[in-house]
Amino acid sequence: MAEITGRGPNGAGASPVIKVRSLVKRYGELVALDHFELEVRRGEIFGLLGPNGSGKTTAINCMLSLLKYGKGEVSLFGEPMKSDNYAVKKRIGVVMQNVAVFNELTVVENIDYFCGLYVPEKAKRKALTDEAIAFTGLDDYRKFLPKKLSGGLLRRLNIACGIAHKPELIFLDEPTVAVDPQSRNHILEGIRELNRNGATVVYTSHYMEEVEQLCTRIMIMDKGKAVATGTKEELKAMIRTGEKLTAEIYDLPENVLGEIRGVDGIFQADYSDNRLTARYPADGRHMITILDILRRGNVAFGRVSSEPPTLNDVFLEITGKELKD
Amino acid sequence: MKVFKTCNTIIKRRITAMALYFLIFLALTVIMPILTADQHTLDFFEMKPNFTVINRDGDTPLSEGLAAYLGARGNKVVLDDRLETLQDASFYRATDYIIILPQGFRDAFFSGGTVKIKTVATTDSAKGFYVDMLINQYLNQARFYGSPDGMGEEALAAAVIRDLSAETRVETKRFGAGAPISTGFLIYNRMLSYMVIILIILCVSNITSAFRRPDMRMRNLCSPLKPRSMSLQQILCGVLVSAAVWVSLTVLGFIMYGSELAAADRRTVGLILLNTLVITLLALSVASLVSSFIRSANSQNAAANFVSLGLCFLGGVFVPLDLFGEGLLMASRFTPVYWYSTALDNIFALTSFEWGVMAPIWQAMLTQLIFTAAFFCLALVIGKHINQSEKSFSSVQTELDA
Numbered sequence: 001m002a003e004i005t006g007r008g009p010n011g012a013g014a015s016p017v018i019k020v021r022s023l024v025k026r027y028g029e030l031v032a033l034d035h036f037e038l039e040v041r042r043g044e045i046f047g048l049l050g051p052n053g054s055g056k057t058t059a060i061n062c063m064l065s066l067l068k069y070g071k072g073e074v075s076l077f078g079e080p081m082k083s084d085n086y087a088v089k090k091r092i093g094v095v096m097q098n099v100a101v102f103n104e105l106t107v108v109e110n111i112d113y114f115c116g117l118y119v120p121e122k123a124k125r126k127a128l129t130d131e132a133i134a135f136t137g138l139d140d141y142r143k144f145l146p147k148k149l150s151g152g153l154l155r156r157l158n159i160a161c162g163i164a165h166k167p168e169l170i171f172l173d174e175p176t177v178a179v180d181p182q183s184r185n186h187i188l189e190g191i192r193e194l195n196r197n198g199a200t201v202v203y204t205s206h207y208m209e210e211v212e213q214l215c216t217r218i219m220i221m222d223k224g225k226a227v228a229t230g231t232k233e234e235l236k237a238m239i240r241t242g243e244k245l246t247a248e249i250y251d252l253p254e255n256v257l258g259e260i261r262g263v264d265g266i267f268q269a270d271y272s273d274n275r276l277t278a279r280y281p282a283d284g285r286h287m288i289t290i291l292d293i294l295r296r297g298n299v300a301f302g303r304v305s306s307e308p309p310t311l312n313d314v315f316l317e318i319t320g321k322e323l324k325d
Numbered sequence: 326m327k328v329f330k331t332c333n334t335i336i337k338r339r340i341t342a343m344a345l346y347f348l349i350f351l352a353l354t355v356i357m358p359i360l361t362a363d364q365h366t367l368d369f370f371e372m373k374p375n376f377t378v379i380n381r382d383g384d385t386p387l388s389e390g391l392a393a394y395l396g397a398r399g400n401k402v403v404l405d406d407r408l409e410t411l412q413d414a415s416f417y418r419a420t421d422y423i424i425i426l427p428q429g430f431r432d433a434f435f436s437g438g439t440v441k442i443k444t445v446a447t448t449d450s451a452k453g454f455y456v457d458m459l460i461n462q463y464l465n466q467a468r469f470y471g472s473p474d475g476m477g478e479e480a481l482a483a484a485v486i487r488d489l490s491a492e493t494r495v496e497t498k499r500f501g502a503g504a505p506i507s508t509g510f511l512i513y514n515r516m517l518s519y520m521v522i523i524l525i526i527l528c529v530s531n532i533t534s535a536f537r538r539p540d541m542r543m544r545n546l547c548s549p550l551k552p553r554s555m556s557l558q559q560i561l562c563g564v565l566v567s568a569a570v571w572v573s574l575t576v577l578g579f580i581m582y583g584s585e586l587a588a589a590d591r592r593t594v595g596l597i598l599l600n601t602l603v604i605t606l607l608a609l610s611v612a613s614l615v616s617s618f619i620r621s622a623n624s625q626n627a628a629a630n631f632v633s634l635g636l637c638f639l640g641g642v643f644v645p646l647d648l649f650g651e652g653l654l655m656a657s658r659f660t661p662v663y664w665y666s667t668a669l670d671n672i673f674a675l676t677s678f679e680w681g682v683m684a685p686i687w688q689a690m691l692t693q694l695i696f697t698a699a700f701f702c703l704a705l706v707i708g709k710h711i712n713q714s715e716k717s718f719s720s721v722q723t724e725l726d727a
Binding site (some may be wrong): 026061064066067083084086087090092094096098100102103104105110113116117120161166241 | 327338508
């Protein structure tokens with residue numbers, strides 16, 4: 001599988017906040033990151049998209065110097081990232097995949113603690129803590145202990161702890177896992193707000209819809225490698241699929257399916273579970289051609305829909321497997 | 326000092342559980358001296374056995390003198406010289422001791438022949454031994470005078486009673502300037518070691534389990550705070566908590582036994598306090614080591630109880646070391662609390678402050694300090710290993726685990 005790299009207008013020419021070169025990380029025999037390359041520009045919401053086990057969290061942990069790696073270079077804000085580079089760490093905010101808060105502290109105490117690791121001045125810290133509470137909508141839960149919070153509120157607390165000190169660069173590692181839709185929307189809107197306020201965001205997820213609606217640039221990862229990078233439009237332009245047709249058909253004769261497959265430009269047509277799926281470039285005429293063939297073959301069909309390609313289609317075409325896998 | 330303050334907050338949140346242990350300890354230290362009071366009493370009272378003299382030799386000054394001598398030290402019970410009467414009286418414990426002087430007793434005694442006296446004592450009674458001893462004393466003293474020729478039998482008997490009634494004046498002198506310290510305070514100090522160990526383990530493990538949680542460690546490592554500073558602030562909190570525990574228990578001891586301690590020799594009190602300070606340091610080192618292995622809040626109480634109870638049991642806190650078998654005693658010597666108990670026992674048994682007497686106390690305290698240093702070193706090595714190991718992050722669910 002070849003690496004495809006696109007370059008869009010977002011942040012073009014801006015200085016890179018993160019630069020990763022040829023990073024290799026092994027866990028015994030398993031190669032978690034295989035000559036991983038990454039460049040994130042100032043002001044971006046950069047999405048790392050990939051299935052579970054693709055190496056997203058490992059990449060972030062290596063970038064944060066939490067994990068030692070065998071080979072490669074990581075620089076943040078133009079400086080080599082080492083575990084003792086505290087000046088760089090001061091400019092970073094991290095929201096871990098697991099909710100990392102003290103169970104013994106209340107919401108406000110937790111946020112104050114993490115903010116206090118970056119901001120020693122008490123008055124300034126109090127203002128920042130209050131701001132983070134308001135930002136994440138936790139005003140009504142200030143005195144609550146984490147065990148009294150729902151999953152969505154816990155995630156919001158996790159985010160508040162990571163962003164309270166107003167970092168320039170924020171790593172958000174799957175912040176919406178196991179979160180209800182209301183909290184998810186709240187979180188996503190919050191991330192956009194952070195970005196509007198000037199923060200560069202690195203966002204990992206295996207939810208393609210989230211990444212698609214949130215990120216300015218996206219890297220698709222698989223097996224520790226970056227398989228494609230670009231804006232969502234660029235990524236979709238990298239594949240042949242321009243449009244995907246789905247039609248509900250009770251019975252589709254083999255000769256009719258063969259005729260559809262034979263149409264010039266239709267590069268994939270499958271029939272399973274009473275459903276016909278066809279992929280072709282987005283030129284506006286293939287859908288009519290397919291419906292004509294069905295009519296001529298006296299094939300009764302129900303609901304027909306046509307949609308543009310998703311990131312899952314991008315992933316499917318590049319790797320040969322579904323992103324959901 | 327954000328980490329330090331957070332550590333304090335974490336401990337404050339668990340104060341209720343610790344207060345429960347404190348109350349149990351308080352109850353035990355009040356109850357145990359009361360329960361063990363009889364075993365440790367030093368008061369003396371004279372025992373007066375009931376005895377019966379059956380004189381078949383007729384009234385002689387020797388036998389009358391014996392009866393009078395015994396009568397001064399016991400209660401004379403008059404019984405008929407009939408077998409059934411004597412059996413009933415002995416069975417129903419109307420008398421503790423029956424002495425039967427046979428016919429010819431006086432003649433045989435003064436002629437230097439063998440004198441056979443029949444005696445019946447109630448079984449399992451110390452009174453029998455006591456009366457045996459009194460009879461032997463009387464007869465041996467009478468034999469000391471030999472023949473009554475010259476002084477007369479009555480005068481001999483009177484001389485024997487006079488001799489045996491002579492008392493030796495005994496003056497008790499205590500070393501040092503102070504009054505003795507009660508056994509209650511000894512028990513309090515024994516129990517204090519358990520309390521110190523369990524409280525400090527609970528406090529330190531609360532801190533470490535909160536900060537060593539893999540996800541929390543990762544999160545903290547992302548911050549600009551140096552790990553060394555973070556560790557030092559946690560250690561500082563541990564030291565402060567240990568000091569607070571020591572001060573609280575010391576003050577409590579002074580409240581409970583203040584009047585005794587005020588009258589006691591200050592050097593003895595100082596040694597007791599020094600010993601408790603040493604066990605507090607030891608408890609801190611044990612807590613550092615134990616908390617290295619505690620992975621969750623749920624296992625804290627179990628680990629704290631297991632370690633503190635185990636160490637204190639083997640160290641002779643709950644059961645006196647005198648009751649230990651040789652094997653158990655040998656094993657207990659390898660536990661630090663044994664040396665605390667030994668030092669404490671030696672302090673309470675002090676007869677002077679000379680080097681020879683004090684040496685075992687210093688040796689026991691030094692051994693505790695060696696254990697303390699060893700535990701701290703071990704805890705540091707394990708802590709460093711955990712910090713450097715990527716495996717310590719393994720419980721954080723990453724994509725690769727999924």
